[in-house]
Amino acid sequence: MILCQHKLSRSNRDKLQQFVAITGASDKNALQALKASDWQLEAAFDMFYSQPQPRSNDPYSDMILAEGISVLCSDLQVEPQDIVTLVLSWHMNAATACEFSKEEFFGGLQALGVDSIGKLQEKLSFMRSELKDEQKFHEIYNFAFGWAKEKGQKSLALDTAIGMWQLLFAEREWPLVNHWCDFLQNRHNKAISKDTWAQLLEFARTVDPALSNYDAEGAWPYLIDEFVEYLYDKSVVEK
Amino acid sequence: MSNQKKRNFQIEAFKHRVVVDPKYADKTWQILERAIHQIYNQDASGLSFEELYRNAYNMVLHKFGDKLYTGFIATMTAHLKEKSKLIEAAQGGSFLEELNKKWNEQNKALEMIRDILMYMDRTYIESTKKPHVHPMGLSLWRDNVVHSPKIHTRLLNTLLDLVHKERTGEVIDRGLVRNVTKMFMDLGESVYQDDFEKPFLDASSEFYKVESQEFIESCDCGDYLKRAEKRLTEEIDRVGHYLDAKSEDKITSVVEKEMIANHMQRLVHMENSGLVTMLLNDKYEDLGRMYNLFRRVTNGLATVRDVMTSHLREMGKQLVTDPEKSKDPVEFVQRLLDERDKYDKIISTAFGNDKTFQNASNSSFEYFINLNARSPEFISLFVDDKLRKGLKGIADADVEVVLDKVMMLFRYLQEKDVFEKYYKQHLAKRLLSGKTVSDDAEKSLIVKLKTECGYQFTSKLEGMFTDMKTSEDTMRGFYGSHPELSEGPTLIVQVLTTGSWPTQPAVPCNLPAEVSVLCEKFRSYYLGTHTGRRLSWQTNMGTADIKAIFGKGQKHELNVSTFQMCVLMLFNNSDRLSYKEIEQATEIPAPDLKRCLQSLACVKGKNVIKKEPMSKDIGEEDLFCVNDKFTSKFYKVKIGTVVAQKETEPEKQETRQRVEEDRKPQIEAAIVRIMKSRKILDHNNIIAEVTKQLQPRFLANPTEIKKRIESLIERDFLERDNTDRKLYRYLA
Numbered sequence: 002m003i004l005c006q007h008k009l010s011r012s013n014r015d016k017l018q019q020f021v022a023i024t025g026a027s028d029k030n031a032l033q034a035l036k037a038s039d040w041q042l043e044a045a046f047d048m049f050y051s052q053p054q055p056r057s058n059d060p061y062s063d064m065i066l067a068e069g070i071s072v073l074c075s076d077l078q079v080e081p082q083d084i085v086t087l088v089l090s091w092h093m094n095a096a097t098a099c100e101f102s103k104e105e106f107f108g109g110l111q112a113l114g115v116d117s118i119g120k121l122q123e124k125l126s127f128m129r130s131e132l133k134d135e136q137k138f139h140e141i142y143n144f145a146f147g148w149a150k151e152k153g154q155k156s157l158a159l160d161t162a163i164g165m166w167q168l169l170f171a172e173r174e175w176p177l178v179n180h181w182c183d184f185l186q187n188r189h190n191k192a193i194s195k196d197t198w199a200q201l202l203e204f205a206r207t208v209d210p211a212l213s214n215y216d217a218e219g220a221w222p223y224l225i226d227e228f229v230e231y232l233y234d235k236s237v238v239e240k
Numbered sequence: 241m242s243n244q245k246k247r248n249f250q251i252e253a254f255k256h257r258v259v260v261d262p263k264y265a266d267k268t269w270q271i272l273e274r275a276i277h278q279i280y281n282q283d284a285s286g287l288s289f290e291e292l293y294r295n296a297y298n299m300v301l302h303k304f305g306d307k308l309y310t311g312f313i314a315t316m317t318a319h320l321k322e323k324s325k326l327i328e329a330a331q332g333g334s335f336l337e338e339l340n341k342k343w344n345e346q347n348k349a350l351e352m353i354r355d356i357l358m359y360m361d362r363t364y365i366e367s368t369k370k371p372h373v374h375p376m377g378l379s380l381w382r383d384n385v386v387h388s389p390k391i392h393t394r395l396l397n398t399l400l401d402l403v404h405k406e407r408t409g410e411v412i413d414r415g416l417v418r419n420v421t422k423m424f425m426d427l428g429e430s431v432y433q434d435d436f437e438k439p440f441l442d443a444s445s446e447f448y449k450v451e452s453q454e455f456i457e458s459c460d461c462g463d464y465l466k467r468a469e470k471r472l473t474e475e476i477d478r479v480g481h482y483l484d485a486k487s488e489d490k491i492t493s494v495v496e497k498e499m500i501a502n503h504m505q506r507l508v509h510m511e512n513s514g515l516v517t518m519l520l521n522d523k524y525e526d527l528g529r530m531y532n533l534f535r536r537v538t539n540g541l542a543t544v545r546d547v548m549t550s551h552l553r554e555m556g557k558q559l560v561t562d563p564e565k566s567k568d569p570v571e572f573v574q575r576l577l578d579e580r581d582k583y584d585k586i587i588s589t590a591f592g593n594d595k596t597f598q599n600a601s602n603s604s605f606e607y608f609i610n611l612n613a614r615s616p617e618f619i620s621l622f623v624d625d626k627l628r629k630g631l632k633g634i635a636d637a638d639v640e641v642v643l644d645k646v647m648m649l650f651r652y653l654q655e656k657d658v659f660e661k662y663y664k665q666h667l668a669k670r671l672l673s674g675k676t677v678s679d680d681a682e683k684s685l686i687v688k689l690k691t692e693c694g695y696q697f698t699s700k701l702e703g704m705f706t707d708m709k710t711s712e713d714t715m716r717g718f719y720g721s722h723p724e725l726s727e728g729p730t731l732i733v734q735v736l737t738t739g740s741w742p743t744q745p746a747v748p749c750n751l752p753a754e755v756s757v758l759c760e761k762f763r764s765y766y767l768g769t770h771t772g773r774r775l776s777w778q779t780n781m782g783t784a785d786i787k788a789i790f791g792k793g794q795k796h797e798l799n800v801s802t803f804q805m806c807v808l809m810l811f812n813n814s815d816r817l818s819y820k821e822i823e824q825a826t827e828i829p830a831p832d833l834k835r836c837l838q839s840l841a842c843v844k845g846k847n848v849i850k851k852e853p854m855s856k857d858i859g860e861e862d863l864f865c866v867n868d869k870f871t872s873k874f875y876k877v878k879i880g881t882v883v884a885q886k887e888t889e890p891e892k893q894e895t896r897q898r899v900e901e902d903r904k905p906q907i908e909a910a911i912v913r914i915m916k917s918r919k920i921l922d923h924n925n926i927i928a929e930v931t932k933q934l935q936p937r938f939l940a941n942p943t944e945i946k947k948r949i950e951s952l953i954e955r956d957f958l959e960r961d962n963t964d965r966k967l968y969r970y971l972a
Contacts, residue, residue, distance in 0.1 A: 155954065196953045196960065203965055220923035220966040223947050 012119055015076075016042055019118045022072040023065060042117045043107060065101040077122050084168050088128040091144045097152050132172040139202065142169055146198045156192035159185060166201075176210040177232070184231045189224065197222045212238045265304040268295045269311050275356070276312070279349050280319045289356065297359045305364030312357060316377060320346070320384035328390045336398055340419050342385070350377035382427045386435065395420070399436065400443050406478070407447065418482035425484050437487055441494055444475075448498035456503050460513035462526040468499040469529055492536070501537040508547050515547050519586065527590035541596070549600045552583070556608030566612065573622035577645050580605065606652040613896075616659035617887065619649055623685065624666040632677045639681050647688050654939040657906075658899050660697060665742045667701060671708050672734060672781055693936060703740030711735050718765050731758045735766065736778070749779040749802065750827050752809035779803065780832065788848065791868025798848060799878040803828050803836040808848070816865045819858065834858040839879060845872065846879045903938060907948045910934055915958060915970040923949075923966045 013035070019042065020031040031045075038044035065073070074081045093109030095101055101109075113128075115121045131137045149165050150157040157165075163182045170178040181201075185193075200222050208215050215229060232238045275292050278284055299308045323342045330338040354361065354373040361373050371379065385391060399420060402412045424432035448471070455464050472495050479488040500507075507530075508515045518526050534540030559565060559575060566572050583601050591597045609615050623646055631639050653659055670676045683705070690698040711734040718733075719725060751759060763775055782802035786809075789795050800808065806826045810817055817825075823833055837858045841851040850867040851858075887895065910933045915921060921929070926949065927942050934940045949968065952958045961967035 194950065194954050196950060199960075200965065218924055220946075222950055223943065226943070226946075 013040055015119060016040060016117055020045060023069055063103045065106060067099045070099060076118050085125055085128050087145060088131055088141060090148055091141045095148060098148050138173055142202050143199055146195055156194050158192055162193040175205040180237055184228050197224050265307055268299050269307060271295050273315055276315045279352050292356045296357050300360045300364050305360055308360055316380050317384060320380055324385045324388045336416050340416060343423050346381055378427055396439055414482045421483055432484060441490055444491060444494050445498060448495055452499045452503060461507050461510040462513060465529045465533055468533055471495055496536045500533055504543050508543055516551050524589045531591050545597055545600050549604050552604040553607055557611055560608055560612040569618035569621040570625045572618050576649060609652045610654045616653050616655050617662045620659055620662040620666050627676050627681055629677060631681055643685050657938045661895060661899055667704060668742050671704060700740040703737055707736050718762055729754055731762060733762055744778060746776045747780045748827050749806055790870050797876045803832060804840055804879060807836060811866050816863055819860050819862045907940055907945055911948055911952060912957060919970050920967055
């Protein structure tokens with residue numbers, strides 16, 4: 002056995018480490034699974050999970066939780082708060098941040114056309130580039146709302162929202178983003194609704210930062226109207 | 241008998257031509273020519289019509305129609321030229337007379353000549369399509385006399401001169417002028433227009449231009465209008481007497497333009513005499529004259545109406561925003577009613593009830609009444625005052641008049657829901673204190689409100705009346721089943737259904753023992769017959785009548801509020817009480833308690849309690865005792881005040897807040913209703929539709945509507961369209 006281990010190629014050893022970290026299986030079981038699936042990570046997972054394992058009643062046993070994600074990130078050599086994790090979650094259609102279900106995880110890998118962590122890592126720059134695509138950014142942005150909010154809550158906590166906005170608008174410049182965040186902290190102090198979240202992107206996309214084409218009758222959410230007033234008040238923009 | 245040949249008879253034509261005497265035509269013409277001369281020389285008596293006719297007839301028959309026609313023209317022309325010279329020679333006034341005389345002669349002559357030449361008229365002229373004799377004669381007169389250079393201009397000037405003289409006050413020979421204008425008309429409408437009417441209108445225009453300028457510098461508005469009216473009447477009269485009827489509209493247009501249209505603005509805005517002055521001073525006659533004159537010109541009435549509207553709005557605005565005037569609500573509303581009456585009278589007396597003016601007046605009232613946010617409250621207070629005492633002793637019909645006027649003001653309100661809230665509060669106080677002058681009047685007003693606003697507006701108000709009635713029955717039942725309670729204090733309970741009455745938070749308060757026992761008995765009695773209901777005593781709304789004996793034996797019956805009763809009863813067991821003790825014993829909240837003590841101790845004539853120190857305000861260290869020296873010339877002394885008063889600032893804020901809160905569900909209901917039927921609608925249209933739907937109750941704020949839409953989106957009643965963010969979709 003040990004002999005075999007020494008003979009493992011670097012990529013296979015990586016795969017082994019990944020498998021163990023993610024499934025929590027023993028080295029022995031991991032190796033077995035991987036060998037049996039011909040070192041295809043996905044197939045190995047499949048097999049591993051389909052076997053009757055001594056399982057707890059923990060509904061999270063089919064999930065990758067915060068720890069697992071942090072391992073995943075370090076393997077990918079990205080910070081957990083790197084926006085690329087959002088893109089990854091989007092590909093996985095993850096329901097909520099800091100957890101991946103089995104379906105989500107595999108679905109995501111499949112969508113990206115990868116079957117190993119190594120290949121996933123290679124896809125990182127592609128995923129970053131997706132943020133520059135107008136249409137995809139739009140989808141990722143709107144996805145982020147549901148993903149970032151607390152499970153069971155309808156609205157997004159203000160602090161989280163501000164954090165997300167700063168992250169997102171670092172990728173796609175919006176000159177008013179800081180004013181927006183200041184305004185929210187000083188004047189609003191409440192959670193952000195889904196409609197407001199979505200409409201903000203429209204606002205950032207379509208209204209020019211000098212507000213020359215802002216239409217007061219433009220069906221903008223009230224919060225955005227208030228923001229415009231705030232900008233006039235603070236003389237950030239001339240009326 | 242010998243054989244005879246039959247011979248056919250044949251009529252043969254003349255074998256030789258009958259040669260008409262070439263001189264025949266000339267000879268015949270000479271006869272006729274001479275006859276024409278004689279006719280013109282007034283010497284026709286010796287002529288034989290039959291002979292002349294035959295001569296003319298023969299000429300035409302022998303194909304000399306042409307000669308006859310040209311001869312006629314030549315002869316007549318020559319005569320007319322002569323006549324013309326005679327007319328030209330006439331001096332001064334006789335010029336027109338000569339012309340007239342010669343014209344009459346011409347007409348007679350022409351008639352005779354036409355008769356003589358009748359056959360030519362009907363045959364030769366028909367076939368050659370030349371002008372008939374009569375029209376020809378007129379044309380010849382026109383060309384040779386009227387248009388003769390020496391007559392043409394002189395004639396016109398003479399006529400215009402006469403008109404001018406008449407306008408400046410002289411008397412002229414109208415008949416003469418009439419004949420001349422009639423002559424023009426006979427010569428053809430275009431002759432009348434070109435040779436007389438048009439220059440006449442131009443001259444008139446000049447005349448009135450000058451005159452109006454003179455007047456406007458020297459007269460005030462009322463005077464000027466009188467003069468303008470007079471001139472107008474004169475011109476119409478002039479036309480009737482010596483111009484053609486068709487000139488009437490044209491000359492009146494000239495007067496209207498010069499005297500009115502050109503000076504419209506200046507007249508209306510004239511200082512100290514213009515429209516505004518007339519309105520302020522109820523100058524019905526002047527206003528009526530202005531209306532009648534201005535309606536004749538384009539934009540005349542619009543000008544008057546606009547000035548009236550802006551004056552009304554300005555005055556109204558000052559009226560409602562003047563802090564002095566809004567001190568007393570009843571006076572405030574009375575002023576509004578007075579203004580309404582004033583303008584009603586002006587519009588009906590002077591402006592012929594013109595609907596556009598009524599509308600302008602209504603929109604102005606609506607504008608400024610709503611400038612003061614307290615108008616709904618004040619109108620309710622006005623009604624309250626009337627129903628409490630103002631209508632006492634007034635006949636039913638007059639009561640209706642007052643209520644109808646109030647309804648008129650009510651209709652102007654944009655925030656009818658605010659009025660409803662106040663009205664409910666005030667009505668509650670009236671009902672509970674039994675202080676209404678006339679039940680019929682109350683009910684009548686409710687019916688009017690129902691007619692205006694629908695059942696929902698008044699259902700709660702009606703509920704209040706029902707509760708009062710039901711309570712009476714309940715009390716009877718209570719005392720009926722508890723005969724032992726007829727000794728001891730009498731309790732009268734009004735049971736109010738929570739939804740119908742203005743909401744008040746229940747205020748804690750410890751009732752005196754005698755009272756609370758009774759109350760408990762009532763409670764059990766009531767809940768015995770109405771299981772499943774909950775009763776809570778509204779101690780801040782009750783009253784009590786207490787018999788009191790003061791130090792010197794003075795007996796009085798005090799009518800007080802429930803709180804005041806609780807305080808006073810304490811003094812049955814203690815001579816002196818501190819503020820804190822009173823507070824503890826009664827558990828009445830501090831602001832209410834302080835107000836209560838103030839009304840018992842600090843009001844002159846009602847101070848049944850003495851306070852140390854004798855300051856105006858209640859301090860927490862104060863001490864209280866009964867005022868043994870209390871006197872009043874009345875046995876019954878009323879101390880409690882449950883009268884509706886103008887709200888204090890904080891109360892006003894609170895009411896306003898409640899109104900705003902109540903509006904939110906109404907707005908949402910409207911949005912949902914509209915979206916349910918339309919399924920998809922864009923933002924601006926939703927705002928418009930919602931505003932329209934809610935307009936009978938209040939003016940919906942677009943920002944508030946927007947917030948409600950967002951709330952509905954949040955709750956998944958609506959969603960935005962994927963492609964057009966301004967569109968909303970109803971989610972079933």
